[in-house]
Amino acid sequence: QVQLVESGGGSVQVGESLRLSCTASGELGITYTLAWFRQAPEKDRELVALISRSGSITDYADSVKGRFSISRGDGKNKNTIYLQMNNLQPEDTAAYYCNVIESPRQPTPVASWGQGTQVTVAS
Numbered sequence: 331q332v333q334l335v336e337s338g339g340g341s342v343q344v345g346e347s348l349r350l351s352c353t354a355s356g357e358l359g360i361t362y363t364l365a366w367f368r369q370a371p372e373k374d375r376e377l378v379a380l381i382s383r384s385g386s387i388t389d390y391a392d393s394v395k396g397r398f399s400i401s402r403g404d405g406k407n408k409n410t411i412y413l414q415m416n417n418l419q420p421e422d423t424a425a426y427y428c429n430v431i432e433s434p435r436q437p438t439p440v441a442s443w444g445q446g447t448q449v450t451v452a453s
Contacts, residue, residue: 331356331357331441331442332355332356332357332358332430332440332441332442333354333355333356333444334353334354334427334428334429334430334441334442334444335353335444336350336351336352336427336428336444336445336446336447337350337351337352337447338350338351338447339425339426339446339447339449339450340449340450341450341451341452342418342449342450342451342452343451344418344419344420344453345417345418346418346451347414347415347416347417347418348415348418348449349413349414350366350412350413350426350447351410351411351412352364352366352410352411352428352444353410354409354410354411354430354441358409362383362430363380363381363382363383363387363430363432363433363434363437364380364381364383364402364411364428364429364430364431365378365380365381365428365429365430365431365437365439366378366379366380366411366413366426366427366428367426367427367428367429367439368422368424368425369424369425369427369446370421370423370424370425376391377437378390378391378394378398378413378426379391379394379399380400380431380434380437381400381401381402381411382434383408385401385402387434388400389434394415394422397415397416397417397418398414398415398416399413399414399416400412400413400414401414411428415449418449418451419451421451422449422451423449423450423451424448424449425446425447425449426446426447426448426449427443427444427446427447428444429441429443
């Protein structure tokens with residue numbers, strides 16, 4: 331079983347930045363890809379960004395390219411990923427979640443969702 335804990339959300343103004351963190355623990359397997367998702371009110375959950383275990387593969391939703399950056403810790407913090415969000419816009423308002431996904435080419439979440447962290451961008 332995998333446990334996921336997200337943090338770092340908050341309320342900001344347009345153009346400001348936030349950095350989200352997610353720590354995964356439990357039965358992660360040998361190779362695993364981690365990803366950030368978000369869900370706005372009355373909308374489906376969507377993939378925001380992903381990063382492979384080595385960190386060599388990253389990918390982003392078109393809506394956040396050039397503004398968001400995903401990274402992961404090294405050493406004993408290898409199971410922690412970050413989402414640096416710059417130039418935040420009202421449409422970025424959502425609950426943000428991380429999850430393990432099958433692979434960079436198959437971004438299907440495989441673990442139970444954590445509690446998420448809320449990001450609210452005021453215009």
